[in-house]
Amino acid sequence: MEESLIKLAASENTCQDVPHPQAEAPYYLPFGDEVSIFTQCHRRHLAVMLKGPTGCGKTRFVEHMAWRLKRPLIIVSCHDDLTAADLVGRFLIRDNATVWQDGPLTRAVRTGAICYLDEVVEARQDAIVVIHPLTDYRRVLPIDKTGELIEATPGFQLVISYNPGYQHVTKDLKPSTRQRFVALDFDFPPPEREAEIVIHESGAEHAMGHDLVALAGRIRGLADRGLAEVPSTRLLVSTARLIANGIAPRLACHVALVSPLSDDPALVAAMRDLVDATLLD
Amino acid sequence: MAEPEGLIIDAARQATAFVSRLWDNDNNVSDNSCTLSACRQRLEFLLSAVQGHAVSLRVAQPPPPPSALSRLFGRIPRHLIETRPLPANDGATIFLPMQLHPGEQSELSSHHFFRLLALQQAGRARRRAQQMAPADTLLTLDLFQLSEAAAADHALALHFAGLRHDLMALRRVMLSQRPQPALLNPVEQAVEELYCGVLKACPDDIPPPLALARKPEDSLDWAVEMSMKISIRTGVRAVRYRGCAKDLWWGKMLPPSSVNQPIRYEEALRDMTQPSANPRRSANLSRRPQVREKTPDEDDETQGMWMVQKDDPQQHVEDPAGLQRPADRDDDADAGDLADSLSELPEAQLISSSKTVRELLLADDPLDQRTTLVLPGKGAARGIAYPEWDFRVSRYHKEAAIVRLQPPLLGDVAWAESVVARRPALLRQVQLRLEGLRPRRIRYHRQPEGEEIDINACVNAFAEQRAGLPPQDRLYQSVKAARRDIAVALLIDISGSTDGWVSQELRIIDVEKEALLLVYLALTKLGDPFCIYAFSGESAQNVSLWPLKNFEENDRILVQRRIGALEPQLYTRAGAAIRHTTNLLTATGARYRLLILLSDGKPNDVDRYEGRYGVEDMRQAVAEARLQAIHPFCITVDRHAPQYLARVFGARHYAVLQQAETLPVVLADVLRRLIRQ
Ligand SMILES: Nc1ncnc2c1ncn2[C@@H]1O[C@H](COP(=O)(O)OP(=O)(O)O)[C@@H](O)[C@H]1O
Ligand SMILES: [Mg+2]
Numbered sequence: 001m002e003e004s005l006i007k008l009a010a011s012e013n014t015c016q017d018v019p020h021p022q023a024e025a026p027y028y029l030p031f032g033d034e035v036s037i038f039t040q041c042h043r044r045h046l047a048v049m050l051k052g053p054t055g056c057g058k059t060r061f062v063e064h065m066a067w068r069l070k071r072p073l074i075i076v077s078c079h080d081d082l083t084a085a086d087l088v089g090r091f092l093i094r095d096n097a098t099v100w101q102d103g104p105l106t107r108a109v110r111t112g113a114i115c116y117l118d119e120v121v122e123a124r125q126d127a128i129v130v131i132h133p134l135t136d137y138r139r140v141l142p143i144d145k146t147g148e149l150i151e152a153t154p155g156f157q158l159v160i161s162y163n164p165g166y167q168h169v170t171k172d173l174k175p176s177t178r179q180r181f182v183a184l185d186f187d188f189p190p191p192e193r194e195a196e197i198v199i200h201e202s203g204a205e206h207a208m209g210h211d212l213v214a215l216a217g218r219i220r221g222l223a224d225r226g227l228a229e230v231p232s233t234r235l236l237v238s239t240a241r242l243i244a245n246g247i248a249p250r251l252a253c254h255v256a257l258v259s260p261l262s263d264d265p266a267l268v269a270a271m272r273d274l275v276d277a278t279l280l281d
Numbered sequence: 282m283a284e285p286e287g288l289i290i291d292a293a294r295q296a297t298a299f300v301s302r303l304w305d306n307d308n309n310v311s312d313n314s315c316t317l318s319a320c321r322q323r324l325e326f327l328l329s330a331v332q333g334h335a336v337s338l339r340v341a342q343p344p345p346p347p348s349a350l351s352r353l354f355g356r357i358p359r360h361l362i363e364t365r366p367l368p369a370n371d372g373a374t375i376f377l378p379m380q381l382h383p384g385e386q387s388e389l390s391s392h393h394f395f396r397l398l399a400l401q402q403a404g405r406a407r408r409r410a411q412q413m414a415p416a417d418t419l420l421t422l423d424l425f426q427l428s429e430a431a432a433a434d435h436a437l438a439l440h441f442a443g444l445r446h447d448l449m450a451l452r453r454v455m456l457s458q459r460p461q462p463a464l465l466n467p468v469e470q471a472v473e474e475l476y477c478g479v480l481k482a483c484p485d486d487i488p489p490p491l492a493l494a495r496k497p498e499d500s501l502d503w504a505v506e507m508s509m510k511i512s513i514r515t516g517v518r519a520v521r522y523r524g525c526a527k528d529l530w531w532g533k534m535l536p537p538s539s540v541n542q543p544i545r546y547e548e549a550l551r552d553m554t555q556p557s558a559n560p561r562r563s564a565n566l567s568r569r570p571q572v573r574e575k576t577p578d579e580d581d582e583t584q585g586m587w588m589v590q591k592d593d594p595q596q597h598v599e600d601p602a603g604l605q606r607p608a609d610r611d612d613d614a615d616a617g618d619l620a621d622s623l624s625e626l627p628e629a630q631l632i633s634s635s636k637t638v639r640e641l642l643l644a645d646d647p648l649d650q651r652t653t654l655v656l657p658g659k660g661a662a663r664g665i666a667y668p669e670w671d672f673r674v675s676r677y678h679k680e681a682a683i684v685r686l687q688p689p690l691l692g693d694v695a696w697a698e699s700v701v702a703r704r705p706a707l708l709r710q711v712q713l714r715l716e717g718l719r720p721r722r723i724r725y726h727r728q729p730e731g732e733e734i735d736i737n738a739c740v741n742a743f744a745e746q747r748a749g750l751p752p753q754d755r756l757y758q759s760v761k762a763a764r765r766d767i768a769v770a771l772l773i774d775i776s777g778s779t780d781g782w783v784s785q786e787l788r789i790i791d792v793e794k795e796a797l798l799l800v801y802l803a804l805t806k807l808g809d810p811f812c813i814y815a816f817s818g819e820s821a822q823n824v825s826l827w828p829l830k831n832f833e834e835n836d837r838i839l840v841q842r843r844i845g846a847l848e849p850q851l852y853t854r855a856g857a858a859i860r861h862t863t864n865l866l867t868a869t870g871a872r873y874r875l876l877i878l879l880s881d882g883k884p885n886d887v888d889r890y891e892g893r894y895g896v897e898d899m900r901q902a903v904a905e906a907r908l909q910a911i912h913p914f915c916i917t918v919d920r921h922a923p924q925y926l927a928r929v930f931g932a933r934h935y936a937v938l939q940q941a942e943t944l945p946v947v948l949a950d951v952l953r954r955l956i957r958q
Contacts, residue, residue, distance in 0.1 A: 091744035098747040145750065214440070218330040250443075270326030273396055277441040 028064035047135040047158040052186025055232025072113035078123035112155030120160040135180035202240030315391035341366035341376035360460040369533035370406040388450040404433040410497035420522040424504035432494040438484035448484040467515040670901035682857035692845030714949040731759030768871035769811035774880035780849040796944035816858035817850030824857040855884040856898035863906040
């Protein structure tokens with residue numbers, strides 16, 4: 001085989017990528033020291049793990065940090081069919097030649113981007129293992145298919161997210177993997193901040209934002225009583241958007257906030273009661 | 282002696298507290314849809330969400346018959362005689378009447394009505410005003426309650442804008458029911474005027490001379506001042522204030538409950554060290570006069586309440602309503618539980634002497650009579666010793682608990698068939714839920730051999746070969762049933778506490794058995810190895826485990842008969858049982874191992890294994906299981922499961938059943954959630 005046939009293909013349709021930060025900062029309202037901690041980690045080449053329930057702003061935070069640190073951001077949503085090749089890359093045949101195409105992780109390593117692996121537990125174990133050498137002092141990515149050993153460009157940083165709530169028998173992050181990360185704990189913001197976020201993101205009125213957050217706080221209290229999923233900030237934002245677009249508040253809550261959460265008749269009825277008691281139409 | 286009304290209220294409260302099954306016992310109402318029971322669960326959820334912790338909702342007991350009242354306190358004016366149960370709270374529990382009057386539902390649907398009453402009482406309960414309630418005069422007390430109620434409504438209208446309309450409607454209905462002014466003396470008229478003023482006003486403003494009370498203290502100040510003003514204004518010192526007719530809006534303020542809410546871990550533990558299921562019951566009762574009243578369910582064969590007549594020369598324990606308790610039915614029923622509930626009585630010695638109640642032995646030391654129950658086959662089996670964790674010294678006691686495997690009894694063959702015949706829908710539901718878990722047929726890619734060519738693999742291999750890599754031989758795909766490496770152990774608590782009643786005719790154990798049978802039937806279809814063990818026992822030397830089904834066993838009839846034979850036994854030394862089951866699971870070598878504990882959750886035994894000791898050992902046993910890659914999960918039937926469960930099993934590793942009847946389905950759901958890959 002002629003060596004010349006192997007060349008690097010330009011990144012194409014491999015995954016969703018946000019090449020370079022936009023001019024305007026993605027809106028993110030911090031709840032603590034996460035911005036400075038993340039900045040420090042970035043400087044010290046430490047990988048970061050974001051722990052927290054879905055829809056509490058983890059993705060938004062990474063987008064915001066990428067903008068702040070002026071790094072490109074590559075986001076990979078992990079699923080249970082995601083293999084190592086999907087992250088690292090594979091050979092393709094094109095024009096009668098074999099072309100190596102970098103996967104998103106490899107691209108991030110080469111270009112010094114922030115690589116965000118969302119819901120990393122979902123990925124297959126072999127996919128998770130390829131990140132190990134990137135997370136210790138070596139900061140290298142070996143590609144056995146091509147025999148390459150890529151040293152990470154200084155700006156490269158690995159970020160993973162993980163929802164401890166979804167405890168699953170067959171899916172958990174191995175201790176050996178966890179140990180490689182600095183963990184930032186995320187949770188739903190305190191009411192004042194959550195209201196601010198909802199209002200900013202949806203354009204809903206001030207009072208409505210506060211009412212929705214109060215409502216969500218009460219519904220979250222039902223978590224111990226059989227409600228498997230509690231309303232996230234994301235859910236509140238989408239409800240508020242419906243309302244801001246003219247849907248009646250109670251109806252918007254019923255369809256966007258209550259129904260998605262449960263099928264249990266008594267729980268749904270109680271949540272509807274809460275909606276009716278909290279909001280005026 | 283405390284104030285008469287206080288006594289009556291208290292007695293009523295005690296009565297309601299124990300006749301919890303009044304819920305379903307509502308024979309004289311033909312249409313069930315507008316009673317409290319129809320929306321109870323919904324309201325409980327709502328209250329939990331609003332208060333931020335579990336709130337229990339109970340039926341307010343009807344007031345005692347007027348004859349009893351007048352006998353106690355002399356003549357009472359007709360308009361002040363209570364004719365119906367009123368909404369109330371004791372700072373923790375909320376009581377609502379079972380029914381509304383027909384006229385009351387014209388303005389508000391019954392559900393809206395109950396919802397509002399519940400939220401009102403919750404709002405008042407949150408202010409915990411009872412601790413401040415003035416005890417000097419009835420006038421001050423009523424004014425205090427009025428001011429508190431108005432303040433609670435104000436807060437309600439403020440936080441729940443959606444309720445304003447309902448609040449207004451409620452006030453209108455109440456206003457239409459006020460007594461004729463002619464019946465009232467001048468002092469009473471003054472109070473009536475204040476009350477009607479509140480009812481006429483909007484809930485979000487407080488009509489003068491009332492003022493918004495931010496704290497109960499403000500209400501108290503206002504009430505004292507106002508009662509003085511009223512006495513001066515009416516001028517007639519001799520006129521006695523007899524009270525104000527109370528209605529659904531006014532409700533009742535019950536004496537503060539001793540249980541502090543929310544229950545914290547330490548408190549939950551302290552509760553558990555009290556052997557009684559309801560620590561309040563006996564301590565309070567001993568100070569109450571007996572108000573025995575005829576209730577529609579008097580003849581039911583159900584558990585009633587217990588009262589102790591302290592003034593009686595001969596002390597005895599009596600069930601005041603003459604109701605039967607479960608122990609009456611069965612000589613072998615767990616007398617330990619019964620003793621538990623009575624052992625807290627202040628009297629050191631109680632002698633049973635009632636004709637309607639079977640004899641009870643209550644000694645200073647409850648251990649003595651607990652040992653009268655003999656475990657069948659005790660000592661027959663060779664024991665297996667397990668360590669026990671002692672949190673006080675943070676180390677294990679070696680060989681502290683001996684697990685003995687007992688030969689399971691065999692029950693009636695017909696039992697299983699009758700359950701299946703009685704609950705076909707439930708069985709189908711359980712089967713449906715587990716159906717999806719059958720090992721699916723999965724396409725395996727990149728196999729060295731198989732029925733089909735794997736195009737992707739071929740293209741890859743081709744490309745790699747062109748690029749100079751060694752050739753690949755994994756070019757096929759095949760479809761096979763997925764091999765799942767799972768083993769499940771079901772561990773069932775059959776301790777004496779499972780003798781508790783969850784409905785008219787079912788005890789916890791009955792519900793457990795039915796659930797077990799249905800899930801067993803559904804699980805056999807999956808083909809994954811599983812075992813079922815029941816456990817109970819007494820003392821560290823005798824932790825009994827009954828193997829109902831080994832991993833290997835497949836004899837359906839045999840297993841069904843064993844399940845059918847389960848009966849409540851003695852205590853719950855959960856730690857040892859969990860450790861033994863953990864060992865069984867580890868021995869299977871399966872990759873994913875589930876240990877599902879079905880219990881009322883409270884570890885206890887005759888010795889130190891109670892309270893914190895028991896919980897900490899159980900926690901340790903669960904942690905050990907986890908270290909061996911076992912996934913423990915607990916399902917408990919106790920609605921008011923204390924929060925220690927979260928500490929023992931970890932958040933999301935336990936489920937509390939709202940209704941015991943849902944156990945089979947929940948069990949199936951839990952299995953599904955854990956097994957699904
Ligand atoms: N702290 C925050 N600042 C700004 N927006 C937030 C914040 N938290 C949540 N949001 C909103 O919630 C939505 C969901 O957040 P996202 O980052 O997608 O959640 P996650 O990645 O944790 O599942 C975002 O689109 C944003 O509108
Ligand atoms: Mg027990």
